[in-house]
Amino acid sequence: MTAGLALDIGSWVLMLAGSFFVFVGGVGALRMPDFYTRMHAASLTDTLGTILILSGVILQAGLTLAAIKLAAIMVFLLLTCPTAAYALANAARLSGLSPRPEQTPGKD
Amino acid sequence: MYAATATAILVTMALALTRALLGPTIYDRVLAVNMFGTKTVLLLSVIAFLNGRPDFLDLALAYALINFIGVLAVLKFVQDYTMRHSGEERGQ
């Protein structure tokens, strides 16, 4: 029983911490001054939030097929998120978007 | 507990949507779409457990696998665009 409770508490802590980082990432993506800083906020917390939340859910799932699927989701997200961030930064840099906030052009 | 996590993810989704609507550059929008995609995967996983049917994780898995394609398509689009209109600045 206590092992089950410890597992529950562990997964709750992981999920709450994950939620916190996900939320911080969202705020960062909204409030940071220019594209590159926004991307930095979003992509870093994306990875950490993913690890924490999915580990929390895996603890709840126990040793089932669902846990294996969740682990696969986690691996794929950990592969694709940083790559997408890289590709995006690369595309932005390629098109000549400057990383200096004071020169970030506004639109509309 | 799932509900609290899902709420945090949903609020983050709203923030990402705001960024997508505000822009100002197209890359901000792509970033928002990518972020939104990751959050969708997390939300789907959490909701599958909240509903008590964890056998529906296939959907989250599908998104985790193919969400990446959109960003690569954008990268290629921008690359071709810069090739065709070299010198002309895009996304401002």
Place this chain on the structure above:
Amino acid sequence: MVVIVFEIFLLTLLVITAVGIVRSRDLFSAVMLLGLFSLQIAVIFFILDAADVALTEAAVGAGVSTVLLLGALALTSDREARPKGRRLLALGVASITALILIYASFDQPRLGDPQAPVHQHVAPWYLEQTPKQIDVPNVVTAILASFRGYDTLGELFVIFTAGIGVLFLLADGSGRGARSQLPSAEAQGLRHHLIPRVVGALLVPFIVLFGLYVQFHGDFGPGGGFQAGALVSAGVILYALIEGEASALRVLSFRALAGMIAAGALLYTGVGLAGILRGSQFLDYSVLLADPIAGQHLGIILIELGVGLTVTGVLLTIFHAFAARAQKR
């Protein structure tokens, strides 16, 4: 219950996104916002207990539709001219119709009402008969492939025709598809971006494998030919993006794709005709084997395979047709 609150929140986001799409003058932004729209509506479908539909929307919306719209933008223009006139009239017509429809909604049964008329007829019969007549857990697959196989055949031929239509409009007229002008230097895709290339190449087999899983696991979980077709073509499109269209065509040439489209449609119709030849009706799978239930299983697997082949073929042909048109410029 709390899930319904999430759904309401997402619906609100959906409306905001829709307004954003209409307001944005930059078509590129509109396409990006349409991607967001698709993600949101997929989650809403999932919350409304439509796992199969959500999987389809995910498979189509996340990869294929963004790629197609971007392909079209690359061939036309990505700026919209300032709209003139007609806006007030359009706004008036749209708002009045919306108000009338909202007024009409007060007579609708509320969400999830078990007494709603839609839950009283037909559907209970399907839910009851599926275990007896077909014996697959996924009722959606049972209806799609067996009970209403005619409808699905019709849908398949709509997709088939759309694919042929795109080829008529965009192929170069030499009758050889776009094969002749392929191996050009610009067809190299994102080869010089090492990191996306390595990660993408790592993902392609998993996407195709997952597509096959969805194809053949469709009787037991969410899935089937439509979703699998979209997933497999998303995998091949990813390969084409990172290695160039020419490499993707070397793996699956235009001729092979055309073969897949035709083979899928023929397989579906052939299974239907086999029903007639065995002395029953068109698309009656029960007579395919001695045991009616085993016959149903065989029929469903075969026609889902036909659907998967045609959908993959059509989506990839469309993608290559747009890509080849862009290279000809």
Place this chain on the structure above:
Amino acid sequence: MELLGLYNYWVFPVLLMTGLYAIMSRANLIKKLIGLSMFQAAVFLLYITMDKIEGGTAPILQAGNPEQLYSNPLPQVLILTAIVVGIATLALGLAIVVRISETYGTIEEDEIQGQDAE
């Protein structure tokens, strides 16, 4: 709570008419097609809204649980195929727009009509 149960049916016309507004008021052909997709998505939403049943789950039968309620599978079948048909017809529309753009050099409806009138 009773009224919140109708929220889906309110969002449906709003989305439907947002799509229609884009089709009517915008001259850009690709924007019209995007509006058409939104219109289509609104119809999908209406159908899927109707399939939901309280206490139900997706219509994938669970063995050994005969009392379980399942959502209505019929709208799901219709919409599942409609989504894939939707992308195929969208592609056909885009192909026509590409050809129009190559012939007229523009994808704005009023400019095309102006050229036709000459």
